[in-house]
Amino acid sequence: MLKTGESMLIDIDHEKCEKDLKCVDECPVKIFDYSREEKKITIAPEFETICIKCGHCVAVCPEDAISLNNFNQSSFIEKNKKNLITKENVEYILRSRRSIRAYKKKEIDKDIISSLIDISSAAPTGHNSRCVNWLVVYNKAKISKLKKMVIDWMEYLVKKDPTTAGLLGFQHIIDGFNAGYDGILRGAPHLIISHASKSAPTASIDCITAAAYMEIAAPSFGLGTCWAGFFNIAASLWPPLKKKINLPEGHKIFASLMVGEPKHDYKKIIKRETGNISWI
Known part of the structure; x- marks a missing residue:
């Protein structure tokens, strides 16, 4: 050579x-x-x-x-045009995606979750930084503790900032949680977190893009996902929760997904409105 x-x-x-x-x-x-x-x-x-x-x-x-x-x-894998999906297939996959808020109680095999993360890691990153890291909260008891800590944060805000808490419906979520309904992680057996160093210039969009790849890939594994918005915000603002998660120094959570096997099968695709389009 x-x-x-x-x-x-x-x-x-x-x-x-x-x-x-x-x-x-x-x-x-x-x-x-x-x-x-x-x-x-x-x-x-x-x-x-x-x-x-x-x-x-x-x-x-x-x-x-x-x-x-x-x-x-x-x-390396040789590309095969036979594996390319059609426009119709892509449209079906994306339009049929649903945020899953009811899960079966069964645990998902760790190998399956690892494979899902591996595929999601194919997502693009700014300047090919590959800065995205993953934290899998697998243990049921740990999931329960994290949910309770989000509720603690909500209860704090109800007292400290009732206006914001009221706009976000926190008291309703707290009441539901105390009555046995999980409005935080919706009974999902696992939580997958994408995090990166805050010093990485494109950390936020890289982690969110990788999580979006995961959301699209999950149904091919028989899994459903939902973005854990309340958890994500609390993990950035509530010191006890930040300490419990214990990310590497300088890292921040940018996306969190509930993951599990959907309890129900959706029978119809609901057409969503297209946002305004401007041309310049």
């Missing part, structure tokens, strides 16, 4: 390279160029400081002429 000699990260096999310039076009930080003098693809000298290790160059090269030494190339 003829290598660039310039990099411990990127190798180019110039015997395989057809000089189609796809890598030049596709690299988001423009590491690659074509040298008419040398008649080959070259790599920018400063590439090590600007390469975001996204793998675009490897994925787009039809001759397998490029390899990234920080990737496990044996894990």
Whole structure:
């Protein structure tokens, strides 16, 4: 193999390279160029400081002429057009999605949850930071403790800021909880949290996007999800709950999903209104 000699990260096999310039076009930080003098693809000298290790160059090269030494190339999957879904399939999947608020009590196998997280980790991240981390609250007793701590926060706000608590219907949720109805996590057997360092520039959108991938992927595992909004807010504002979750220093929760097997099967797709569209 003829290598660039310039990099411990990127190798180019110039015997395989057809000089189609796809890598030049596709690299988001423009590491690659074509040298008419040398008649080959070259790599920018400063590439090590600007390469975001996204793998675009490897994925787009039809001759397998490029390899990234920080990737496990044996894990790569050849794309198969037979697996591409149609517009009609995509529309059905997205329009049939429901937020699940009634779950069966059964636990979900940890391998299934791990597979769901693995697929969700394919979501894009800003500058390919891959900054998203996951926390799975699996244990039923721990789920119960976290729910009660959210209720504690709501009770505090009812006394401290009754106007805000009233607008959010906190007393109604508290009364329901005390009567045995779980308006916090809806009886979901598990909670999956995406978190990241607050210093990551795109931490919020990266974590939320990954959680959205999870929400879309979950039904293929026979699972349902719902965004745990009250928990998410409380986990950011209520010190006892923040301490209980014990994230790494400097990390913040950006998205939380209830996860479990849906108790009921929805029979119809309800068409939702399209938001206003402006063109400029």
